Amino acid sequence: MSGLNLSRSWFDVRVEGRNLRSVRKMKLIQIEKRVKALEETVRGLRRPKPRLSRRWYRTHAGRFAHDPVFDEIMKLGQAYRKGQRLLPHLKRP
Incomplete structure (x- = not known):
């Protein structure tokens, strides 16, 4: 990343889209909070899933x-x- 200077309390995060290019300044504390939230989410994804019963x-x-909505879906x-x-007369030989 250009502009990365950890001695300061902020650094630039460049966001690029199709026609979007903007620079946002984020404080290091904000980034640490976001990373921590992401780590917790990943930790939750790694937990084993409860087993489904056979029935x-x-x-x-x-x-x-x-x-009535489901009945209409079935009919359609x-x-x-x-x-x-x-x-029958259009079936392939």
Whole structure:
């Protein structure tokens, strides 16, 4: 990074986008806080995930029962799939 001088209490962080180029001055303390927050996030990502039970589907079964929006989604999906099928006289040999 250009302008990096750790003897000062700030340094330049250059941010480049497609048409964006700006220079922001961040205090070293702010950067340390951000790095610490990122490290905590990464630490959380490294924790082992809880195991799913072999019958996980039982907790989800019936979740969309009597939901008119879900029923509409199902109808539209079926109509789409039906429209994607080839008609018997158009099937490939």
